[in-house]
Each structure stands twice: as structure tokens, then as C-alpha cells.
Amino acid sequence: xxxxxxxxxxxxxxxxxxxxxxxxxxxxxxxxxxxxxxxxxxxxxxxxxxxxxxxxxxxxxxxxxxxxxxxxxxxxxxxxxxxxxxxxxxxxxxxxxxxxxxxxxxxxxxxxxxxxxxxxxxxxxxxxxxxxxxxxxxxxxxxxxxx
Amino acid sequence: xxxxxxxxxxxxxxxxxxxxxxxxxxxxxxxxxxxxxxxxxxxxxxxxxxxxxxxxxxxxxxxxxxxxxxxxxxxxxxxxxxxxxxxxxxxxxxxxxxxxxxxxxxxxxxxxxxxxxxxxxxxxxxxxxxxxxxxxxxxxxxxxxxxxxxxxxxxxxxxxxxxxxxxxxxxxxxxxxxxxxxxxxxxxxxxxxxxxxxxxxxxxxxxxxxxxxxxxxxxxxxxxxxxxxxxxxxxxxxxxxxxxxxxxxxxxxxxxxxxxxxxxxxxxxxxxxxxxxxxxxxxxxxxxxxxxxxxxxxxxxxxxxxxxxxxxxxxxxxxxxxxxxxxxxxxxxxxxxxxxxxxxxxxxxxxxxxxxxxxxxxxxxxxxxxxxxxxxxxxxxxxxxxxxxxxxxxxxxxxxxxxxxxxxxxxxxxxxxxxxxxxxxxxxxxxxxxxxxxxxxxxxxxxxxxxxxxxxxxxxxxxxxxxxxxxxxxxxxxxxxxxxxxxxxxxxxxxxx
Numbered sequence: 001x002x003x004x005x006x007x008x009x010x011x012x013x014x015x016x017x018x019x020x021x022x023x024x025x026x027x028x029x030x031x032x033x034x035x036x037x038x039x040x041x042x043x044x045x046x047x048x049x050x051x052x053x054x055x056x057x058x059x060x061x062x063x064x065x066x067x068x069x070x071x072x073x074x075x076x077x078x079x080x081x082x083x084x085x086x087x088x089x090x091x092x093x094x095x096x097x098x099x100x101x102x103x104x105x106x107x108x109x110x111x112x113x114x115x116x117x118x119x120x121x122x123x124x125x126x127x128x129x130x131x132x133x134x135x136x137x138x139x140x141x142x143x144x145x146x147x
Numbered sequence: 148x149x150x151x152x153x154x155x156x157x158x159x160x161x162x163x164x165x166x167x168x169x170x171x172x173x174x175x176x177x178x179x180x181x182x183x184x185x186x187x188x189x190x191x192x193x194x195x196x197x198x199x200x201x202x203x204x205x206x207x208x209x210x211x212x213x214x215x216x217x218x219x220x221x222x223x224x225x226x227x228x229x230x231x232x233x234x235x236x237x238x239x240x241x242x243x244x245x246x247x248x249x250x251x252x253x254x255x256x257x258x259x260x261x262x263x264x265x266x267x268x269x270x271x272x273x274x275x276x277x278x279x280x281x282x283x284x285x286x287x288x289x290x291x292x293x294x295x296x297x298x299x300x301x302x303x304x305x306x307x308x309x310x311x312x313x314x315x316x317x318x319x320x321x322x323x324x325x326x327x328x329x330x331x332x333x334x335x336x337x338x339x340x341x342x343x344x345x346x347x348x349x350x351x352x353x354x355x356x357x358x359x360x361x362x363x364x365x366x367x368x369x370x371x372x373x374x375x376x377x378x379x380x381x382x383x384x385x386x387x388x389x390x391x392x393x394x395x396x397x398x399x400x401x402x403x404x405x406x407x408x409x410x411x412x413x414x415x416x417x418x419x420x421x422x423x424x425x426x427x428x429x430x431x432x433x434x435x436x437x438x439x440x441x442x443x444x445x446x447x448x449x450x451x452x453x454x455x456x457x458x459x460x461x462x463x464x465x466x467x468x469x470x471x472x473x474x475x476x477x478x479x480x481x482x483x484x485x486x487x488x489x490x491x492x493x494x495x496x497x498x499x500x501x502x503x504x505x506x507x508x509x510x511x512x513x514x515x516x517x518x519x520x521x522x523x524x525x526x527x528x529x530x531x532x533x534x535x536x537x538x539x540x541x542x543x544x545x546x547x548x549x550x551x552x553x554x555x556x557x558x559x560x561x562x563x564x565x566x567x568x569x570x571x572x573x574x575x576x577x578x579x580x581x582x583x584x585x586x587x588x589x590x591x592x593x594x595x596x597x598x599x600x601x602x603x604x605x606x607x608x609x610x611x612x613x614x615x616x617x618x619x620x621x622x623x624x625x626x627x628x629x630x631x632x633x634x635x636x637x638x639x640x641x642x643x644x
Contacts, residue, residue: 007571014314021321024336032331034601035593040324040335042592047317054310070566071367080366080534081563084359087542088555100539107535111366118532126536130543134192141550142543 003068004058011055018048079110096142097127151498155506160203164503167204168510171211176219176227176525177533182212182413184358187473188540190480191350191548198481202500205477209470210507213413213450214258214515215522221250221442222523230413230452233421233445240437247520249385253439254446255515256387257395259508261447264399265406265454266504273501277462277487285598286606289591290615292584295465297622298408308572309630315573319581320588322347330593342553350480351545351554352582353473355561356575359541363566365530394424394440398447405448406455408622412468412576413449413456420448454504461485461497464587469576472583480548 022044025037071077083103090099104123113119135142154160174185185208193201216228221238234254241250283291296316325336326346337343398420405416424444425434434441456467457474464485466472475485481496483489489497514522545558565575599605606612 003571006567010567010571014318017321028328029331029333031597032328032333035596036328036330036335036589038596039589039592043317043321043324047314047321050310050314050317054308054314057310068570070570071363073367077363077367080363080538081559084538084542084559087539088552088559091542091546091555092552096543100543104535104539107366107538108531111531111534113529113531122532122536126539134543134547143546143550 001068003066004062004064006068008055008058011051011058014051015048015055018044018051022048076111080107083107083110092143096130100130101127148498151495151502154199154495154499155203155502159200160499160503161506163200163203164207164506165510167207168211168507169514171208171213171507172215172218172511172514172522173211173525174208175212175215175231176522177528178219178225178227180361180533180537181228181357181470182209183353183469183473184361184537185212186470187350187353187476188358188537188544190353190473190477191544193477194480194548198483199496199499201481202474202477202496203503205474206500206504207507207510209474210262210450210453210504211511213262213453214255214446214511216449217254217258217442217446218251218515218519218523219525221254222247222520223527227525228413230417230449231445232414233417233448234442236421236435237438237441237445240435241439241442244437246385246437249387249439250437250442251519252385252387252516253391253442255512255519257391257398257443257446258450258515259512260395261399261402261450262453262508262511263505264447265403265451266501266508267454268403269454269457269504270501273458273462274490276458277490280463281487282611284609285591285594287591287609287611287615289588289595289606290612290619291463291465292588292591294615294619294622295580295584296588297619298465298580309626311572312574312577315568315575315577316581316584318573319578319583320585321581322352323582323585324589329590340553342551346586347582348549348554348557349582350476350548351558352561353469353476353579354541354545355558356565356579357469357473358537358544359558359562360565360569360575362534362538362541363562366534368530388439391439391443394420394428394444395447397424397427398444399451401444402448402451403455406452406467407458408467413452413470416452416455417445417449420444420451450508457501461489462487466580466583469579472579475583 022041025033025040025044028037028040083106087099087103101123104126105119108119108122130142155164171182171185174180175182186205189205189208193204196204212228213230216226216231217234217238218227220226220231220235222242224235224239226232226235238247238250238254241247296313323346325343327333327344328335334344398417401420401423402413402416405419406413421441421444424440425431428434428438428440430438430440452468456471459465459467460471460475461478462485464475466475478485478489483493483496541558542555545554546552548554565578568578569575595605596603607616
């Protein structure tokens with residue numbers, strides 16, 4: 001997708017959101033109708049008007065043809081995202097240490113680092129640091145098995 | 148004041164400040180890692196610490212990181228933080244000429260002077276400004292938030308247009324309305340999620356927008372080999388050049404003033420200080436080829452921003468920049484709401500924190516003078532190792548504050564959404580400022596409307612309100628004028644043709 005059209009789609013989304021936001025204030029109860037609802041309407045009008053202005057400017061003046069690129073290396077980018085999502089899902093069930101113990105070497109490998117001894121040392125170092133500082137010193141309650 | 152000094156110079160405090168500052172220098176020295184990222188990441192962990200020690204740790208990181216960025220900028224032409232870009236322009240050519248030792252010395256001394264001056268301004272003016280905040284009613288509080296918004300306008304740069312910056316700021320304010328409506332007690336836009344009843348948690352948003360997003364970017368970047376020739380070259384020892392005090396003083400003053408303005412960050416402070424120094428220098432021709440005056444002004448400027456940015460943060464609750472916003476989060480999670488109370492009820496935490504900034508500056512002065520050439524090697528840590536470690540801490544930090552996995556999902560969502568916004572030219576600093584200013588603005592607005600019986604005239608009545616409207620206009624006019632000129636430049640050219 002081109003950057004220009006992605007931006008226009010986002011601005012259209014903001015305008016739609018502004019309209020819905022404005023309409024939603026009709027259901028505000030009691031005192032909120034003359035207080036919070038007015039504030040929300042102010043925000044809705046403000047963001048809607050600014051988005052419409054920017055969209056108009058883009059439609060009239062923007063002749064750029066660049067593509068929207070979130071990353072230079074899609075597999076690594078998506079790999080990190082997937083690993084992160086898996087970390088978040090498994091984190092509560094299996095605990096920080098077990099999941100981080102797999103996550104750190106896996107992502108380092110995924111990003112192209114191949115020195116196994118360094119990866120192992122860094123992983124163990126981070127886990128030891130978290131255990132000493134956060135568990136022992138700061139008493140942060142981490143989910144999962146405790147040591 | 149003596150009792151606060153005793154707290155700061157206690158063994159535990161000194162160790163905490165030392166660890167924070169050295170860690171800050173190391174983090175600042177790693178390209179891709181910033182002070183905001185480090186402070187934002189560590190705020191949740193200070194929750195279980197003694198508040199004073201936690202704040203000292205974060206203050207040390209802030210000071211250290213602001214200086215640390217200059218080391219790889221000078222020796223490797225790789226600025227550790229965006230605020231050190233101006234330093235690289237002059238520092239790297241000096242290193243290639245074998246004068247890196249002098250560049251490092253000028254950098255650390257200028258950073259120390261800028262940081263110390265701004266901490267002094269913070270110590271002197273913050274209590275005074277906080278006392279003025281006692282006279283603020285809801286209308287003035289709303290105007291204060293508008294002042295913060297006016298600051299957002301000046302965040303716009305060559306990558307983010309003025310309108311898009313404003314959209315990002317208002318979007319942050321829109322996100323901030325999710326949760327319980329204080330006026331009616333009813334739920335708004337929570338989509339049935341119990342975790343959103345208290346609103347969007349500020350810390351996961353901050354970690355997502357300023358820590359995780361950088362990791363996503365680093366993971367997807369093609370890495371270029373860093374030129375280490377200057378690092379291997381023997382650097383000669385030279386005394387400080389005559390007349391260096393002038394750009395240092397100029398940078399310290401400029402950086403502090405810019406830091407005080409809401410929304411202005413260390414990068415802008417460094418560049419403005421650098422440009423003023425260039426304009427006023429007697430050796431203009433040396434700029435760009437290795438002029439120590441440029442390094443002095445830029446470094447004094449970005450470190451001057453530290454104390455300056457904390458002035459509006461701890462007195463009025465309007466963060467001077469994104470690092471200050473993260474630090475404000477640390478105050479809030481310890482139950483210390485920025486404002487006059489910080490200098491009365493919580494003085495035993497606030498004053499030692501401010502005084503600890505002086506110690507942090509002294510720590511990085513010593514560390515910089517002795518270890519700077521060795522610290523540059525930190526910049527050579529492979530991103531492939533840095534990314535998983537920081538990502539793991541981002542997950543841990545998002546979870547730790549409330550013990551909620553939902554906050555981890557929120558952090559990932561903010562990182563991904565923030566990346567899209569950033570690539571499309573929207574300012575993430577504006578978004579986070581909007582998120583912070585939103586509840587302040589809404590509280591002031593709704594209460595003001597009740598006091599004014601529904602009339603908006605209440606926002607114009609008091610003398611303070613009138614002065615604040617004047618200040619808002621002063622903040623808005625220069626960037627709007629610059630934007631107007633920028634937009635109309637091509638049409639004038641084409642008219643001329």
C-alpha cells in the first residue's frame with residue numbers, strides 16, 4: 001500500500017471515529033451532559049476538523065508515490081512480533097524465567113546472531129539480574145514458579 | 148535543607164545515584180536506546196522501592212543517558228541518542244583528526260555545566276512556581292493543559308507536520324477519555340473490558356511507544372557496519388581551548404529555557420544551542436569540520452534540558468518532554484501528585500531527588516573524564532542481542548505495575564499502532580503528552596463548567612487565566628507563523644516563475 005493512501009485511510013478512520021464520538025455523547029447521563037459530554041464533543045470536533053483538513057490537503061497537494069514500509073526486514077519484524085505475543089500469552093502460565101529463558105535466545109537467533117556461548121551468557125545474565133534485583137531486592141511478584 | 152543533604156549523601160543514596168548514572172551513561176551510549184526508553188522501562192520497578200531511592204535512580208539514568216549519547220557520537224559518528232546528533236557533527240571530525248580526547252573532555256565538562264545549571268534553576272524556581280499553582284482553580288488547570296497542547300505544536304519538525312502533530316496530541320486526549328466518567332460514574336468506551344474501567348494505563352502506553360517501538364524498528368533494520376577507525380586511532384591530550392566557557396554558558400541557558408517549555412525536548416535544545424553558538428562564533432568556518440565550541444553548546448544544551456524539563460513537570464504536572472513524562476509517572480505511582488504538595492507534604496522525597504541530580508552530574512563528570520574512550524565500545528553491542536533483552540524487560544515492566552497481562556497486550560498494541568503512526572509522520576511525543584494532559588484538561592474543563600454554570604466565560608475571568616491565554620498565544624504564534632511560511636513558500640515561488 002502506498003504511504004499516501006495509508007495516510008488517507010487513517011485520516012478517514014479518524015473522521016469516522018470523530019463522528020461516532022460526537023454522536024455517542026447524546027447518551028451521556030445526568031450532569032455529564034453539560035460537562036463531560038461537552039469536553040468529548042470538543043475533542044471530536046477538533047480531531048475531526050484537523051483530520052478533514054489534512055485529508056483535503058493530501059487529496060489536493062500530495063503527489064508522492066512512496067510505499068508505506070514498516071520495516072526493512074519483514075521476516076525478522078514479524079518474528080519478533082510473534083515471539084512477543086507468545087511471550088505475553090505464556091508469561092502468566094509458565095512464569096517469567098522459563099519463558100524469557102526461551103524468548104531471549106530464540107529472538108537473538110532469529111535476528112541473525114549466531115554465537116551460542118554469548119547468547120547463553122547473556123540469557124543467564126539477564127535471568128540472574130532479574131532474579132537478584134526484581135525478585136530478591138525489590139520483591140516484585142512475578143507470575144509462575146518462584147525460586 | 149541539611150536533612151535532605153544528609154539523605155542524598157547517605158551510603159545507600161550515593162550507591163543508587165551511582166548505579167543509575169552509570170547505567171544511564173551506558174544506555175545513552177547504545178544507539179537505539181534512549182533516556183525515555185530506560186526511564187519508562189524502569190518506572191514500574193521502582194514501585195516497590197523506597198520512593199526517594201526510586202526517584203534518585205531514575206534521575207541518575209536521565210542525567211547519565213543525556214551525556215552518554217555523546218560518547219559514540221564523538222568516537223564512532225553514531226549518536227547514542229537523537230540529542231547527540233549535533234555533537235556528532237563536530238565531534239567525529241575531531242576524532243578523525245586525533246583530537247577525540249579533547250572532544251570527549253569538552254563534551255563531559257559542557258554536559259556537567261549544563262546539567263548542574265539546570266538542576267540549580269530547578270531547585271531555585273520549582274518551589275516558587277509550585278506555590279503559584281495554589282492559586283489555580285479548575286479553569287486555570289484547564290488552561291494549563293491547553294498550554295501543554297500549545298507546546299505540542301512546537302514538537303512538529305521536518306518529519307511530522309504541524310496538523311499531524313496536533314492530531315496525534317488530540318488522539319492521545321481521546322484515548323485518555325476511555326474509562327469511568329468522573330462526572331456521572333458511568334463507563335465510557337471500555338468495550339466490556341474490566342481492565343479499562345480505570346482507563347488506559349499510562350505506563351504500558353509509554354513503554355510501547357518509546358521502548359518496544361524502538362526494538363521493532365531495530366529488529367527490522369538492515370545494520371550498517373560502524374566505522375571504528377577513530378576508536379583505534381591514538382588520540383592526543385590537549386587542554387581546553389580558550390573561550391569555551393561562552394558556548395557552554397549559552398548552551399546551558401538555552402537548554403534550560405527550552406526544557407521548561409512544554410513539549411520541547413533535548414534534541415531541539417541541542418540543535419538550537421548549536422545554531423546560536425555557530426551564529427555567534429568568531430570561528431564560523433570551523434563548524435562542521437570539528438569545532439569544540441559546537442560540542443560545548445550542544446552538550447550543555449541537551450543536559451540543560453534535564454532540570455528545565457522537570458520544572459513544569461513537578462510543579463504543574465505538565466511534562467517538559469517525554470523523559471519528564473516518564474518521571475512524572477514515577478511520582479504518580481508513589482502517590483505524589485505533581486504540584487505544591489511535592490514541596491510541602493512530600494518535601495522529604497522531592498528535595499533529595501532534586502539534590503541528587505547535582506550528584507548524578509558529578510558522577511558522570513568523573514566517569515566521563517576517566518572512562519569515556521572505553522565506554523564508546525558499548526555502541527558496538529549487536530542489536531540482535533539488545534532487542535530480546537530490552538523486549539523481555541518491556542514485557543516485565545508493563546506487567547509489574549498492576550500484575551496484569553492485559554497491560555502487556557496494551558503495550559504491544561501501542562508499539563504496533565505507534566509504529567504505523569510514526570511511519571505516517573505523526574508525533575509520538577505529542578500522542579503521549581495528549582494522553583497525560585487529557586485527564587488534567589477534562590478535570591479542569593468539567594469542573595470549570597460547573598463553577599461557571601455552563602458558561603465558557605469562566606475560562607477568561609481571572610487575571611491568571613488572562614495571563615495564561617497570553618502565554619498560550621505566545622507559544623502558538625511562532626510555530627504557526629513558521630508553518631504558514633513553510634506552506635506558502637512553494638506557491639510564492641511558482642507565482643514568481
